[in-house]
Amino acid sequence: MDKHNAWKSFAWESRIAYxxxxxxxxxxxxxxxxGLGVLAGDTIKSAADLKVPMVAVTLLHRKGYFRQQIDSDGWQHEYPVQWNPERLLELLPVKTLVTIEGRDVKIQPxxxxxxxxAGGVVPVIFLDTDIPGNTEADRRLTDTLYGGDSEYxxxxxxxxxxxxxxxxxALNFTVRKYHMNEGHAALLTLELLNNIRAPIENTLNExxxxxxxxxxxxCVFTTHTPVAAGHDKFPWPVVEKILPEIVPFALLRDLIGKDSLNMTILALKLSRYVNGVAKxxxxxxxSMFPGFEIHAITNGIHPFTWASPFFVQLYDRHLPGWAFEPELLVRVDTISDEDFWDAHQGAKAFLTxxxxxxxxxxxxxxxxTIGFARRYATYKRADLIFSDLQRxxxxxxxxxxxxxxxxSHPHDAPGKELIHRIHEGxxxxSGKIEVVFLQNYNMDVAYRLIPGVDLWLNTPKRPLEASGTSGMKAALNGVPNFSILDGWWIEGHIEDVTGWAIGPPPREKSLAENGSDQEDARDLYDKLEKKIIPRYYEDRAGWIRVMKNAVSKNAYYFNTHVMMRRYVTEAYIR
Structure with a gap:
């Protein structure tokens, strides 16, 4: 089969469209x-490992998200990411059209x-509007991730x-299920509605x-955030100006509400299976969306992607097959403390x-060494550990x-202020505690940072952390978590065994925040002083025991292999 038709080999089998x-x-x-994008990548990699028939769809983003630079005063500045899709991707000889503001806009894949x-392959289709014949504004539509205004x-x-x-x-894929990873793709339901419209004529009921x-x-829908800003809403006048009426707007208003086009509600209304990303x-x-049945499949991370090279070698030597059967990590106690510590020290040297x-x-x-790496949204409280500098x-x-x-998102002024406060701290x-801020956090930086610290810190306001997969990456590399009891850590935490909690336990089925900044900071300092620092310096065998427990009690379960098996059995083949 020639290069230009090789992609057709993926179209013979019915697939999950992600x-x-x-x-x-x-x-x-x-x-x-x-986190959302990295989770998507890890999901696709595990689908390939497990030979789940899947095809993924996303946008090309020629200018990426942005390249971060911090100036001497601690303020973030954003610059386009320069990369060449032609070096890594294959342009397919097919195009399709959508209508935007009454104009035809061409899309190429x-x-x-x-x-x-293991032999599995998952095709990923990147959609691109930078095509001659489109207007200049339309050519820029797929340039920047989360850029521009609400109309963009x-x-x-x-x-x-x-x-x-x-x-x-257009590529002749046969789709078994459509899985929407967040509400951004919810408009695909309108295309499906239009395509499978019931052949009913002269009905009085539109x-x-x-x-x-x-x-x-x-349709399957995964919602990822309990934060209101994470749910896209568009006023109807803007919708009627931009969106083609492939489904009557009156019907849409009747279906999802007269105030705005809420993408989460649209996905909820038109999906048989809906899930959150932790219990x-x-x-x-x-609680946010009463009236819908919402399940829970806890997120995971792709084991082989996120194990440092030092732990890959360690696990390969002692637990062969672990990358495809991460449940084998429960046997980490068969590895000597000396070998385990040597692998960690290798990862730490790589970071330093x-x-x-x-x-x-x-x-x-x-x-x-304590690590903290997050999107700098204010609810994540990156500066909580700086609440009392003298203490x-x-x-x-x-x-x-x-x-x-x-x-921080380029339009998030409070998030940028948070980065600035970190630099002030x-x-x-200076001269008392060594602290650094690593610029331009991305997958490559994370690959060095997360395995190389001794303790992973996470301090969000409850209950606003949906999952928190960076903590899972830490656990895979024997790095204990020190975290607010929210998201996945509620399920993974055993005090003094897999790591340590900060603040009070979560309230049952509550949307209310619990635990004040002062209360959480006090507990953070107390546990650092009385539990964590003494264990690290005075009981190395005890510290290594916690590290191994992070692997055997957390990493063996909180991975995308386990997660994907649950999606297949609970969502895809129903």
Whole structure:
């Protein structure tokens, strides 16, 4: 089969179509911003490992999310990411059209193959509007992830949802189920409604001619956030200006509400299976959207992608097959403490060398090193550990090192202010506690940072952390978590065994925040002083026991192999 037709080999088998606005497959393909995109990439890799018949659809994002640069005063600046899709992707000889503001907009597909050593392959289709014949504004529609205003976002979601569904049809894919990873792709349900409209003529009931039940049977929806800003809403006047009326707007208003086009509600209304991304998040989502049945499938991480090279070698030697059967990690106790610690120290040396190369600061490999890397949204409270700098110095002078990383959305002024405050704290602690901020956090930086610290810190306001997969990446590399009891950590935490909790336990099925900043900070300092620092310096065998428990009691379960098996059995083959 010649190169231009090789993609057709994917179309013979009925597939799960996985739609995501962002997908993080590698640092060389910068079409992701953070956790949602990296989860999508890990999901696709596990589908390839498990030979789940899947095709993924996303946008090309020629300018990526952004490249972060921090100035001398601690303020974030954003620059386009320069990358060349032609080097990594294959342009396919097919095009399709969508209508935006009454104009035809052409879309072309690029193909990337995610290949597993186990033999599975998942095609990823990247949608691109940078095509001669489109207006200049339309050519820029797929350039920037989460860029522009709400109108730009709606246009992107037309390309992803409607354009993506049409592109799969143009490429002759047979789709068994459509899985929407967040509400960004929800407009694909309108394309499905239009395509399978019931052949009812002369009906007095407009809605009866649209086969909602059949669309529901074909759709799966995963909601990822309990934060209101994470649910896209578009005013109807904007919708009627931009969106083609492939389904009557009157019907849409009747179906999802007269106030706005809420993409989450649209996906909820037209999906038979809906899930949150942790047990607690499933409860919160059920509270947010009463009347819908919302399940919970806890997120995971792709084991082989996120194990440091030192732990890959360790696991290969002692637990052969672990990458495809991560349940084998329960046997980590068969590895000697000396070998396990040596692997961790290798990962730590890898990080300290990277810190010195990028910041000029030399970290001491013998000092307890805490890592924090998140999107800098205010609810994640990146500066909680800086709440009382004097107490932090009293506890940690000569005993602690801190590494921060992460980006704030370009339009999030409070998030940028949070990064600025972190840099002010770094300046205040100079000469007392070594602290660095690693710029331009991405998959490559995460691969060095997460395995190389001794303790992974997470301090969100409850109950706003949907899952928190970075903590799972830490656990895979024997790094214990020190976290607020929210998201996945409610399920993974055993105090003094897999790590440590910060603050009070979560309230049952509650949307209310619990635990004040002051209460959480006090508990953070108390446990650092009385539990964590003494265990690290005075009981190395006890510390290694916690590290191994993080692997055998967390990493063996919180991975995308386990997650994908649940999607297959609970969502895809129903």
């Amino acid at each position: 739609f995501s606005m962002e997908i993080g497959l590698s640092g060389q393909i910068p079409t992701y911003s953070g 690029w193909l990337y193959r995610v290949k597993s050593p 976002r709606l246009k992107q979601e037309i390309v992803l949802g409607i354009g993506g569904a049409r592109m799969l049809a 809605r009866a001619s649209w086969d909602v039940q059949q669309v529901m049977d074909r 607690k998040h499933g409860e919160i989502s059920q 060398l990277f810190i010195e190369e990028t910041t000029g600061k030399k970290f001491d490999p013998e000092i307890l 932090l110095v009293d506890i940690g002078n000569g005993k602690l090192q801190l590494v921060f990383a992460g980006k 770094i300046h205040s602690l």
